[in-house]
Amino acid sequence: MPQVYKMSYPGYPPTGYPPFPGYPPAGQESSFPPPGQYPYPSGFPPMGGGAYSAAPSSGYPGAPGYPAPGGYPAPAGYPGAPQAGGAPPYPGGGFPGGQVPSQYPGGQAPFPNQPAVMNQGTIRPAANFDAMRDAEILRKAMKGFGTDEQAIVDVVANRSNDQRQKIKAAFKTMYGKDLIKDLKSELSGNMEELILALFMPPTYYDAWSLRNAMQGVGTQERVLIEILCTRTNQEIREIVRCYQSEFGRDLEKDIRSDTSGHFERLLVSMCQGNRDENQSVNHQMAQEDAQRLYQAGEGRLGTDESCFNMILATRSFPQLKATMEAYSRMANRDLLSSVGREFSGYVESGLKTILQCALNRPAFFAERLYYSMKGAGTDDSTLVRIVVTRSEIDLVQIKQMFCQMYQKTLGTMIASDTSGDYRRLLLAIVGQ
Missing domain, CATH: 1.10.220.10 (Annexin)
Structure with a gap:
């Protein structure tokens, strides 16, 4: 099936769809970008998808500051925690005696009435940000023979997604060229997929990931679960609108045509965005x-x-x-x-994902990262998707949980499973 990327300028975003800061600049919607020059050409990263999540509201599992900095130890038996007799970690395992702790260490429940806390992402907006200066650095890194990958890493890994959108707009203004097309021509493989993921607006990345998970032969059910079973109502509603406006398709209809039975019903319930x-x-x-x-x-x-x-x-x-x-x-x-x-099967995975997020959302993503790299080969699409989408939300907490659950750091495992500029950029994002 051919890929369809339906862009909706002028008039993007559609009514009721929250604009991405600086994308397009306020008041320039009618001419940004010129027709046919949308910064996402066809031919995105290989099918494998991605995901994103804006920061959930305070007090919500996975919200900034959940758990408090420093984390809390994974209860014995909960995903990946050390088991009796030294048994290997098992994701989603039971608590000893079937008892779920009624509260966390120190009696601090991470849910209602918790004060607002600082963002727990590894990437924060750069101070003294200058989009034109960054655009110039990227232009020089790609000009002439060879590519200065380190210069690209230094800029991309140290700017927020909002700032990357502004760099993209400044690049086109300054040079009359599309930054994404230039990057694609200079990069390849996993490095290309990672860079493109970083430059996609978050909601678009989620919608694009869902589309790719259901496009072509076969369905990537775990991508559907990871996105639809972990997002807030607002996030899901924005994804549904973006999916319709960008791809001209109805997300619920695509889910119905690509899944079946109780798994289909669970995903349809999720994409309504009506959880209390x-x-x-x-x-x-x-x-x-x-x-x-x-x-x-x-x-x-x-x-x-x-x-x-x-x-x-x-x-x-x-x-x-x-x-x-x-x-x-x-x-x-x-x-x-x-x-x-x-x-059993995918409906079991979907239901467990919901329950794991209710208990400890960072632990869920830590588990997903671990199994993306465990054993022979690496599931690079899952690795890229989670590192990118959690980098401004709770990657600090995910790193803490990863270390507690698997007795090794996330950076150590990434370093042993990846190589080259791809490894360098991933490690820069996770803060190693």
Whole structure:
């Protein structure tokens, strides 16, 4: 199937779609960029996708400052934590005795009424930023014979996404050339994919990743899960609008045509962007939901899948955490383990992703990073997608959890699994 990248200038972004700062500059929508010169030509990185997430609201699992700087140790049995007898880490494993801790060390619950804290990304906006100066540095790095990759790394890895959009616009203004096309002509392979991911506006990157995950032969189900099961309502609604405006396609229809059964229903529920986001917890509801989930799974012959879908698709993440605690007290086993016994395949992965994010979102992404590099070969698309999309949100916390879960640093594992300028840029992003 041919790739379709439908751009909508003038009039981009569509009504109700939050503009990306500096992209296009306010008041220049009608002429930015000139027709046919949109900075994303066809022929993006190889299919494999990507993802993004704007910073969730304060108090939301995975929001800036969750957990507090310094982190907290992964509970024994929770993904990748040391197991009894030295057994290897297992993602999504159960808590000892089925007991989910009711609170974190120091009694600090990371959910409601937490004060706003500093961003926990490894990349922050550069001080004294000058888009024209950066555009000139990139131009010189690509001019003449050879390419000064280090100069490109120094600029790209130390600017926020908003600043990269301004550099892209300044480059076209100054030189009448498209920065992305120039970079594509100078780079190749994983380095090219990483650079292009860094220069995509975040919502576009998510929408583009979903499109690529469902385009052509086969479907990359884990990309769909990673994006749709971890995003906030606002993020999902923006992705749906961007998917329609840029690719001329309906995301829900594409999901229905590429998936089936209970997995399809879960993803359709996710792409509505209607999860309750009230940060307060109703403990009576948590007890009732725990009882309903038990009766829909462990407490009966067969499984009432619709009950699991309804609760996990509609309850807030803090509410789901409370439900997991109530379930472990009632059933003497954790809900993650019960999902593993009652479901299989991609619907199991999707439900577990939701529950893992309710418990500890940085740990979920740390696990994904670990398994993208574990064993023979590297899943570079997953590695690129998570490093780029979490770099301004919670990559500091992800690094902390990675070290606690796997007894090695994220930078060490990246260094051993990658090479060349690609490794240099990844390490610069993660802050090694």
